[in-house]
Amino acid sequence: MSTGGVMTVAVWRGGPEGSAFQEFRVPGQKSQTVLDVVIWIQQYRDPTLSYRFACRVGMCGSCAMTVNGVPRWTCRTHVKRVAKTGRIEIAPLRSLPVIKDLAVDMDPFFEKWVAAEGRFHPQRTRDQPVRETKPQTRRRRQADAAIECINCAVCYAACDTVAASPDYLGPAALNRAWSLLNDDKDSGTEAILAAAGAKGGCHSCHAMGSCTRFCPNELDPMASIAGLKRASIAAALKRKG
Amino acid sequence: MPEVRLALLQKLTALVMLPLVAGHIAVMIYAVQGGLTAAEILGRTQGSLAWALFYGLFAVAVSIHxxxxxxxxxxxxxxxxxxxxxxxxxxxxxxLLALGLRAVWAVTAA
Structure with a gap:
């Protein structure tokens, strides 16, 4: 259902060899997300436009882009909220290499998850019974608070420390590490603390808070990183004592 | 030096500086009440081991931090x-350490 309005949408086009914004005129709809706008451009104006999406309901974390200078999940960002002047500027996420147009290479992002020990370290085999988890313990509540990350890389793109320092693991990876550190079923405590205390780990964070400000799932990676800092320093003191 | 030790060292030096900064500012405000000359300051600090330790520790903590x-x-x-x-x-x-300790020496040496 068209509302009759037409908006100007500037879309970042090109790859590493050269790029610029290209403008499109897109009809406004009554209810329309930024992802809807990108899909419309690809379907009706330029089928070569490259971008990434899958679920369209804020679960898969693949459609994040920079909208009017702000990193957002585009499938859950309504045009009404960002196109106050009738113009939208859509660019790829910051701090990740652009493959083409709006699609970035997520490899460095996920490599840092691995480097941060953001993978599950099992204690038991599949033949053993599952370990019981008590949901009300402090540790479990801390693990739960950080666990709903959808790997969209919005926090990573929002982080000025990531932008300035390519070896910094970034908020998403460290948030994941914090969740695992508090998980009684995970046995990687030492490995996680070693990664957090190493170069580019949690102590590189300046607590500027962009991760927490822009996380679309309203997680608090800055608090997770603060927790890692405390745990890492406590572990270092314990080793000495 | 590992990052975690640097982080720890920076926090510890911040803790050391907190009371020193407060003491420095408090004495400064107290001392200027009746006007102040360089001779008066030096008269108080020269030969004082306490002030030498106070500002010596300050200089060390600042340099590390x-x-x-x-x-x-x-x-x-x-x-x-x-x-x-x-x-x-x-x-x-x-x-920073050389500059700081040189200044401490200059005002506290008898």
Missing amino acids: AAIGLRAVLHETLALGGRALAAVTWLIFLG
Whole structure:
């Protein structure tokens, strides 16, 4: 259902060899997300436009882009909220290499998850019974608070420390590490603390808070990183004592 | 030096500086109430082991704290890393320490 309005949408086009914004005129709809706008451009104006999406309901974390200078999940960002002047500027996420147009290479992002020990370290085999988890313990509540990350890389793109320092693991990876550190079923405590205390780990964070400000799932990676800092320093003191 | 030790050292030096900064400011406000001359300051500080220790500790804490902080700034703004970063950090630390202790010596030596 068209509302009759037409908006100007500037879309970042090109790859590493050269790029610029290209403008499109897109009809406004009554209810329309930024992802809807990108899909419309690809379907009706330029089928070569490259971008990434899958679920369209804020679960898969693949459609994040920079909208009017702000990193957002585009499938859950309504045009009404960002196109106050009738113009939208859509660019790829910051701090990740652009493959083409709006699609970035997520490899460095996920490599840092691995480097941060953001993978599950099992204690038991599949033949053993599952370990019981008590949901009300402090540790479990801390693990739960950080666990709903959808790997969209919005926090990573929002982080000025990531932008300035390519070896910094970034908020998403460290948030994941914090969740695992508090998980009684995970046995990687030492490995996680070693990664957090190493170069580019949690102590590189300046607590500027962009991760927490822009996380679309309203997680608090800055608090997770603060927790890692405390745990890492406590572990270092314990080793000495 | 591992990052976690640097982080710990920076926090510890911040803790040391907290009461020292408060003491420094308090004495400064108290001392200028009736006007102040260089001779009066030197009269109080020269030959005083207490003031030498107070500002000596201050100079050491500042040198460590600032060198670690500037190390992070240099790493992020100039992309310095590895040995170059370590060398510059040591240079900043030693430079600040030399300047600080020289000043402490100048006002507290009898």
